[in-house]
Amino acid sequence: MNSRLSPLILLLLIPDPATMDQLSVTCSRKSICAVKGSKVTLWCSYPSFKIKTVFWFSEKQSINWRKNNEPEDLTLDSDYSGRVIHQISSSSSTLTISDVRERDSGEYQLMFIMNDGVKHLSSAAVNLTVTVLQVKMNPESTDMTDESVELNCDSSCTSGGSYYWMKNEQFYSYTESRNMIVSLSQNAGKFSCFLHPDLKHRSSYLCVSQNGCWGVTYTSRRVCALVGSTVDISCTYAHPSGYTVNKTFWHYVQPGDFKDLREEHQFSGRVEYVGNKLRIKELKSSDSGEYRFRFITNLDQYSGSPGVILTVTDTQVTSNPATVSGGEEVILSCLTKCTLNNKYTYIWYKNGQQVTDGFTKDNKLYLDSVSNEELQQYSCAAEDQKESTALRNAAVILCVFFTLALIGILWYRSVNFI
Numbered sequence: 001m002n003s004r005l006s007p008l009i010l011l012l013l014i015p016d017p018a019t020m021d022q023l024s025v026t027c028s029r030k031s032i033c034a035v036k037g038s039k040v041t042l043w044c045s046y047p048s049f050k051i052k053t054v055f056w057f058s059e060k061q062s063i064n065w066r067k068n069n070e071p072e073d074l075t076l077d078s079d080y081s082g083r084v085i086h087q088i089s090s091s092s093s094t095l096t097i098s099d100v101r102e103r104d105s106g107e108y109q110l111m112f113i114m115n116d117g118v119k120h121l122s123s124a125a126v127n128l129t130v131t132v133l134q135v136k137m138n139p140e141s142t143d144m145t146d147e148s149v150e151l152n153c154d155s156s157c158t159s160g161g162s163y164y165w166m167k168n169e170q171f172y173s174y175t176e177s178r179n180m181i182v183s184l185s186q187n188a189g190k191f192s193c194f195l196h197p198d199l200k201h202r203s204s205y206l207c208v209s210q211n212g213c214w215g216v217t218y219t220s221r222r223v224c225a226l227v228g229s230t231v232d233i234s235c236t237y238a239h240p241s242g243y244t245v246n247k248t249f250w251h252y253v254q255p256g257d258f259k260d261l262r263e264e265h266q267f268s269g270r271v272e273y274v275g276n277k278l279r280i281k282e283l284k285s286s287d288s289g290e291y292r293f294r295f296i297t298n299l300d301q302y303s304g305s306p307g308v309i310l311t312v313t314d315t316q317v318t319s320n321p322a323t324v325s326g327g328e329e330v331i332l333s334c335l336t337k338c339t340l341n342n343k344y345t346y347i348w349y350k351n352g353q354q355v356t357d358g359f360t361k362d363n364k365l366y367l368d369s370v371s372n373e374e375l376q377q378y379s380c381a382a383e384d385q386k387e388s389t390a391l392r393n394a395a396v397i398l399c400v401f402f403t404l405a406l407i408g409i410l411w412y413r414s415v416n417f418i
Helices: 006-013 059-064
Strands: 031-035 040-045 051-057 084-088 092-097 106-114 119-131 134-138 148-154 163-167 170-175 179-183 189-194 206-208 215-218 222-226 231-233 235-238 245-252 271-274 277-280 289-297 301-303 308-313 316-320 330-335 344-350 359-361 364-367 376-384 396-401 408-413
Touching: 031 040, 040 119, 051 084, 051 092, 059 106, 134 189, 134 206, 148 163, 148 189, 148 206, 170 179, 215 289, 215 301, 222 231, 231 308, 235 289, 245 271, 316 376, 330 344, 330 376
Parallel strands: 031 119, 222 308
Antiparallel strands: 040 092, 051 106, 084 092, 106 119, 134 148, 148 179, 163 170, 163 189, 189 206, 215 235, 231 277, 245 289, 271 277, 289 301, 289 308, 316 330, 330 364, 344 376, 359 364, 376 396, 396 408
């Protein structure tokens, strides 16, 4: 064979999603618009015919795939770690994404692998748009000395119904349009809006007052960090004119408890304040919870509510496929129970030694073939690109046992640090 033709022939043998046969599916919604922080559900049905497995993928995540033209299961992706649940029946597939963020926006599609190994794409996809709600004054240059102002609940989503408003943390009103007129003399205060009557996933507040408002604005409402790492939680605060701030501090949310974190035994020696920023070192799983910033003035005091939800997670290893037989390709994923805020580099170990012969991409280790006889022990570590420290103390160990018969996977949590 002419060697100059070989690369072309090999290229033609690689299936491209654009040229794959499609399997007819019916999806409940072709497009979904969701507010940042909310939960969305994608559902599609299909004929139950000779399907071995099915998974969801998004083309925008191809940077995390081993090969850009070979889609991979979204549940293995570190950008969705701890936020996706995939439920499958004989003729339908449901993907639930929680705590959605703007980068989740994009097209989601199904990949089918048939009993004979042939791959098929779903004939339809679901387009997700994630929006951030904002309350704006219309026009933005409105003078606070005016008698009234017009507020606008700004969003790329259309409500399809009423817009819900809160004033000073209390339900205020609902409107059929996204605009509302507020009298400065009678209804001054801070306002936020919602698209759903349960009053969850609101916008940040806007102060509509000549004298200013009480308020705390957090940089992020949810923070995910690894056991053993250091986390920073930041905010800004404001108060009406005429007040003098005497003390500021952070507290852990417990009923009736506003104790300064620096005085809590649980955080002894691990907490420091840098301006309004809370820094917690050597994180423990027990540190998970809600944190609020509180300031005390000469006349009053205020805590920013709701606060910041911190989730402290360790790492765990999952295998795809879940049941492994000798000789087939396996993808090991290093996952966490929430999506990490910082960008991490993932390091793999086998029997305590760093893996150098496997192909890795993002949080995944690809094993093209696995011995049928040896006992293999894998663990993963996450290295913070900013701190340049690898965190392995909470690694979960995956033991894969192979014999001539198919046994499967035994999971156990490592008690000792590696």
